[in-house]
Amino acid sequence: MSSDPPPPRPATLEDVALVAGVSRATVSRVINGAQTVDPALRRAVERAIANTRYVPNRAARSLVTRRTGSIALVVSEEERRTVADPFIGRMFTDPYFGRVVSGLLEVLRPVGVQMLLMLADDDVSRTQLVSYLQQGHVDGVILISSHAADPLPAMLTSTRLPAVLSGRPPQPTRISYVDADQQAGARLAADHLAGLGRRHIGTVSGPMDMPAGQDRLAGFRAAMAAHGDHEVISVEGDFTQAGGAAAMKRLLGELPDLDGVFIASDLMALGALPVLHGQGRRLPEDVAVVGFDDSSAALACSPPLTTVRQPVEEMAAEMARLLLRAINEPGRPAQSVIFQPTLVVRQSA
């Protein structure tokens, strides 16, 4: 019993059928788990499949089923290429992105659904993308959008493709989305700072044209108001590390006796903390700092950052589940789920 050399050509359904002594159709039934197959034959077919190392040809299957067994993870962002930094995909280097991928794969992998990574960063690429998606090359779309006024969610709607958005879209759409309760998260930060007895409080907000930016600021303001007459000065940041540093400088200018600050993203905090240190402020003694996200950036801060945790991986996993469900039940209405953030207390506040 010697193992024969592998065939140069992958085994087909036909080959398996020949070996098993049945028809193509029966082999196909076994592979697709049809219940109407004689147990004896089923075993024979399974043996033949193993012996021939058969694996279905996805292209052929996809041609007839009009399903691909794959979804697209599309990252949408404004083009910001410069001569100094000619490479694309600012989002790809954001810790957030890795957590999303991780959570997505966690549910996609067990069911054998592949993930295409696609980027849309200008009008041309957006148009191409939509046309590509429209032709059914993927069964569904997960969209991570890094900027407001992104036309992509709306464009996606016309596609009739199952889709799930990361974060509440700026304009309401019929597309499902997954988000954390941003306002509740900001309230956690406010309560913590107030509980610490801080009175001169500032905040570095996110971009005011993004829902996450708006909601975190609104939630923080409302909670602070509920705690009484704290003065709250806010300065707008852009969710980047450099932007965080710049915003903190401005904030210190406007509120020199600052003793507590809420920074609406850990990445911005990573940029802001050195500014505080540069002014000789000790953390948390002189100023207590609370971030948002609980990304790896929070641990990169010194001291380690107290922050509002978004369960990004769990959220991404839920996005994948929603998408799979939408794909398998075409009639299903859009459905969104909101996660509750938690406060992770470390040493900065």
Add this chain to the structure above:
Amino acid sequence: MSSDPPPPRPATLEDVALVAGVSRATVSRVINGAQTVDPALRRAVERAIANTRYVPNRAARSLVTRRTGSIALVVSEEERRTVADPFIGRMFTDPYFGRVVSGLLEVLRPVGVQMLLMLADDDVSRTQLVSYLQQGHVDGVILISSHAADPLPAMLTSTRLPAVLSGRPPQPTRISYVDADQQAGARLAADHLAGLGRRHIGTVSGPMDMPAGQDRLAGFRAAMAAHGDHEVISVEGDFTQAGGAAAMKRLLGELPDLDGVFIASDLMALGALPVLHGQGRRLPEDVAVVGFDDSSAALACSPPLTTVRQPVEEMAAEMARLLLRAINEPGRPAQSVIFQPTLVVRQSA
């Protein structure tokens, strides 16, 4: 001249042919850029394509050409899921990963090649992966391996699939790879520290079972030796932030009067610097620190990290080019390219 409503079914070659008044074959020729088409007919076909919003069906095309127009980016790493951190893909949150994706897409996107993101983190997933790849669902593979003794490169060889590795593989294979000259990079760091007049020098190395770990240490040692009788103590790290912190503690124990240190990755430096600060050492006055990578972590350090730059995006772009070439010229022998690192001087040394 009113635009008619889009058909519920995507246009096929047949539809376009009908509109243009030619045969399927001619439309196919136009789409595939054949030179043997009458200019007038070509224009007619192009108009018809635009009017019908035709886009080729990839599954059908792939079925006959046996090409998919997509490649796989496979991330190979040891499984390290814990209860506390149940999610997969440590690599995905490494800044390195985002830079690779960015560089890859830079060359893949213009030629319309899609990228599948795949993960291999245990024996089962590796076997499944190879069997998947073997069936020609992708035209080629880019492999990023995060650990030594990875059986995947060898497994890939048997696949006969075009493949390109990121970094020199532990065991020599016939597969192309792209790498930076690690030893030369480490020499840059050594020369800089020596030039600064530092004499009590330590280094936090990478894992000694990874080529990058070995080469950086060897290169650093050799260059230091060339500079005379500096004592060089080395401590092994694991290329993670936490590992960098732990290693730095050990290093300080072994070499309390340390005044210069080479940390073999920026991420480790990000963990190590707070340890130094915690001991009251000023950077760069008391101790000069040089990192490796020039990743975003280098800028997250305070002070900003002087580091050896690997042009990761350019390297990834080159990987994509090599892979595309291997796909289009089947006979082509494996080819590797080595990039030269440069020193980026900031404030830590």
Add this chain to the structure above:
DNA sequence: TTGTATGCGTTATCAT
């Protein structure tokens, strides 16, 4: 230069 005809590997319909 253009059209006709065939086959790629699978699922689905329809007999049996």
Add this chain to the structure above:
DNA sequence: ATGATAACGCATACAA
């Protein structure tokens, strides 16, 4: 329960 057979949309060898 099983087996023929017809699509699925495309590229291509061959004929014209």
